[in-house]
Amino acid sequence: MYRxxxxxxxxxxxxxxxxSSLTILISQGSSVVxxxxxxxxxxxxxxxxGGDVIEVKELYEGxxxxxxxxxxxxxxxxxxxxxxxxxxxxxxxxxxxxxxLCEGCGACSIVCPSGAISYVxxxxxxxxxxxxxxxxxxxxxxxxxxxxxxxLVELEKSRGLELAKESDAKFIxxxxxxxxxxxxxxxxxxxxxxxxxxxxxxxxxxxxxxVAEVVKFFGKKFGVVINKFDVNEEYCTLVEKWCKEHGxxxxxxxxxxxxxxxxxxxxxxxxxxxxERKSPCFEAMVSxxxxxxxxxxx
Amino acid sequence: MVVxxxxxxxxxxxxxxxxCCLAVLLSRMKFSVLLVDADIENPxxxxxxxxxxxxxxxxxxxxxxxxxxxxxxxxxxxxxxxEHALIGLKGSVPKLMEELCNGCGVCKLVCPRGAIVEKQRxxxxxxxxxxxxxxxIACELLxxxxxxxxxxxxxxxxxxxxxxxxxxxxxxxxxxAGSSVYSCIKRxxxxxxxxxxxxxxxxxxDxxxxxxxxxxxxxxxxxxxxxxxxxxxxYVLATVDKFKHIVIGYVEIPYLSEVVKYYSKSxxxxxxxxxxxxxxxxxxxxELLIEISxxx
Amino acid sequence: MTRVAVPLDENRxxxxxxxxxxxxxxxxxxxxxxxxxxxxxxVVSNPHTxxxxxxxxxxxxxxxxxxxxKVVTTMxxxxxxxxxxxxxxxxxxxxxxSLREVIELLKK
Numbered sequence: 166m167y168r169x170x171x172x173x174x175x176x177x178x179x180x181x182x183x184x185s186s187l188t189i190l191i192s193q194g195s196s197v198v199x200x201x202x203x204x205x206x207x208x209x210x211x212x213x214x215g216g217d218v219i220e221v222k223e224l225y226e227g228x229x230x231x232x233x234x235x236x237x238x239x240x241x242x243x244x245x246x247x248x249x250x251x252x253x254x255x256x257x258x259x260x261x262x263x264x265x266l267c268e269g270c271g272a273c274s275i276v277c278p279s280g281a282i283s284y285v286x287x288x289x290x291x292x293x294x295x296x297x298x299x300x301x302x303x304x305x306x307x308x309x310x311x312x313x314x315x316x317l318v319e320l321e322k323s324r325g326l327e328l329a330k331e332s333d334a335k336f337i338x339x340x341x342x343x344x345x346x347x348x349x350x351x352x353x354x355x356x357x358x359x360x361x362x363x364x365x366x367x368x369x370x371x372x373x374x375x376v377a378e379v380v381k382f383f384g385k386k387f388g389v390v391i392n393k394f395d396v397n398e399e400y401c402t403l404v405e406k407w408c409k410e411h412g413x414x415x416x417x418x419x420x421x422x423x424x425x426x427x428x429x430x431x432x433x434x435x436x437x438x439x440x441e442r443k444s445p446c447f448e449a450m451v452s453x454x455x456x457x458x459x460x461x462x463x
Numbered sequence: 464m465v466v467x468x469x470x471x472x473x474x475x476x477x478x479x480x481x482x483c484c485l486a487v488l489l490s491r492m493k494f495s496v497l498l499v500d501a502d503i504e505n506p507x508x509x510x511x512x513x514x515x516x517x518x519x520x521x522x523x524x525x526x527x528x529x530x531x532x533x534x535x536x537x538x539x540x541x542x543x544x545x546e547h548a549l550i551g552l553k554g555s556v557p558k559l560m561e562e563l564c565n566g567c568g569v570c571k572l573v574c575p576r577g578a579i580v581e582k583q584r585x586x587x588x589x590x591x592x593x594x595x596x597x598x599x600i601a602c603e604l605l606x607x608x609x610x611x612x613x614x615x616x617x618x619x620x621x622x623x624x625x626x627x628x629x630x631x632x633x634x635x636x637x638x639x640a641g642s643s644v645y646s647c648i649k650r651x652x653x654x655x656x657x658x659x660x661x662x663x664x665x666x667x668x669d670x671x672x673x674x675x676x677x678x679x680x681x682x683x684x685x686x687x688x689x690x691x692x693x694x695x696x697x698y699v700l701a702t703v704d705k706f707k708h709i710v711i712g713y714v715e716i717p718y719l720s721e722v723v724k725y726y727s728k729s730x731x732x733x734x735x736x737x738x739x740x741x742x743x744x745x746x747x748x749x750e751l752l753i754e755i756s757x758x759x
Numbered sequence: 760m761t762r763v764a765v766p767l768d769e770n771r772x773x774x775x776x777x778x779x780x781x782x783x784x785x786x787x788x789x790x791x792x793x794x795x796x797x798x799x800x801x802v803v804s805n806p807h808t809x810x811x812x813x814x815x816x817x818x819x820x821x822x823x824x825x826x827x828x829k830v831v832t833t834m835x836x837x838x839x840x841x842x843x844x845x846x847x848x849x850x851x852x853x854x855x856x857s858l859r860e861v862i863e864l865l866k867k
Contacts, residue, residue, distance in 0.1 A: 271545060
């Protein structure tokens with residue numbers, strides 16, 4: 166089984182389009198499981214045209230601290246010791262714990278002299294399994310304002326792996342989060358291949374370079390897709406040069422085409438819409454898929 | 464003084480471009496402006512505006528180091544570590560698995576012998592710059608750092624006074640609706656939510672607006688590339704309507720193919736000079752902010 | 760005398776299937792090996808199966824608490840093997856399917 170992660174340093178470069186298209190192309194030949202690891206803005210379900218939700222699970226992982234004000238001496242040791250900025254102090258030396266910032270580490274309760282701090286379980290998010298036309302999809306959304314998106318991705322991956330074994334899938338495709346933080350690391354850490362999506366802009370190249378550093382840090386093989394290459398063809402040479410210098414292969418380029426956005430507004434999988442409209446994006450995507458198989462040695 | 468947070472849920476909707484353009488427009492109107500790039504995972508505002516930035520400081524987090532001359536191998540630190548980053552056998556000095564440590568410091572608190580020494584680990588850099596009267600500050604996470612948790616919060620806390628000493632402080636956030644976005648929103652007077660006319664844009668906007676609603680923040684929604692064909696706009700309008708009690712303004716920016724070209728060349732200033740249909744809605748947005756500043 | 764742990768998918772005595780996962784295996788067999796004799800001391804359920812991260816380190820730490828100095832497994836993740844190294848626990852990788860086979864191997 167091959168695990169392919171689709172990521173980008175910068176947001177909005179077209180990860181979800183590529184991940185959904187790869188899933189669709191793979192599903193024509195073998196069984197595939199897709200995972201939406203962009204848990205703060207999960208859109209893969211929409212891009213795959215939805216399906217039957219066969220499992221919904223609310224996840225309570227971890228805990229957050231709570232202060233009992235009858236017991237609290239207002240000594241503020243808790244605020245002093247919290248390294249996450251989660252305890253703020255209101256007028257009259259009243260400590261308030263911000264549940265969005267609390268890590269539940271327990272430091273405040275250790276130093277509290279009056280035993281005023283207790284813990285309540287905290288909701289991490291909701292995980293769903295959807296049966297799409299293109300195989301199982303595991304998707305999750307982080308509870309608003311929460312941290313711990315990396316944990317949520319780990320849980321999605323375990324569920325995805327079970328489903329992959331069950332359905333004898335040859336591929337797992339992960340649609341990654343933007344950025345280089347916790348959830349991105351969780352997405353790439355056990356991937357066999359990482360597809361980095363970029364655009365010919367300085368902003369996106371900056372993102373590419375940063376995400377590639379993480380990918381290389383974990384010793385992963387990676388290939389680059391240049392989306393909207395025709396927006397600035399001059400800059401594409403810079404991106405290609407960068408790839409050569411940093412050991413990434415170029416999987417292919419996609420032209421800028423309004424078909425993709427139009428497909429989303431019609432809630433149709435964009436690859437299928439591109440095919441129907443004879444968009445050059447379709448052929449380009451097929452060639453990217455073939456190059457990916459070549460790089461994987463399939 | 465007004466603190467404005469430019470966010471939007473989905474990535475690539477135009478947050479950075481809009482945050483930078485607002486900074487330019489407001490500073491041209493002789494307001495003092497601080498542009499804060501809090502997209503710690505991919506800060507690019509300096510590229511958009513062509514600011515040459517310089518390193519101001521570093522952000523570090525706690526990392527334990529065990530003094531083996533004091534450690535008695537009681538394993539209290541091992542058993543209390545919430546991340547299972549410390550491991551060890553009874554009677555011997557525990558070992559740290561650095562990549563698991565989140566820097567909470569519980570080990571230091573529970574050690575009966577004071578054997579845990581505070582070591583610092585660099586997790587992010589803070590950059591500053593200035594151009595055409597716009598003051599710029601940005602925080603950039605180091606690649607490979609898993610402990611991004613508190614970085615946005617620590618960064619914004621460290622510049623809280625600065626935020627209040629300008630007519631306008633504009634915070635450009637990371638995508639999503641997680642705790643980093645929360646840290647930005649809770650410090651702002653108003654949120655500008657930038658989205659695009661697709662179900663994806665509407666879906667992610669919905670999440671962001673839910674977060675704004677929970678912490679009682681007013682929102683101006685900006686629909687970028689508003690005239691793209693299809694029914695995507697209806698999804699966004701439905702979301703805006705659902706949250707009409709917190710949405711105090713709505714601005715549309717048309718789709719202009721030239722924008723992508725100038726953007727790809729990092730030439731936002733020319734963009735503002737040349738493209739009136741792009742500039743006008745942004746001026747309207749700036750007017751809305753000035754109005755808010757009179758009330759604050 | 761050495762205590763040895765083996766990750767299992769099920770708790771059915773000697774016929775139990777050896778797990779293809781390590782840190783998140785549902786059970787561990789604790790064996791005692793002395794002069795070619797192997798005794799099954801216990802099968803314990805793993806409390807760390809749902810840990811979102813750090814399961815490798817947590818599982819090894821927990822097994823160390825049972826006096827385990829060696830693990831026999833079909834696979835082990837990079838974190839768990841790093842934790843084993845730090846704890847001085849020996850890791851033996853083998854291709855087996857049941858606990859019985861592991862015991863046969865240990866007798867030799």
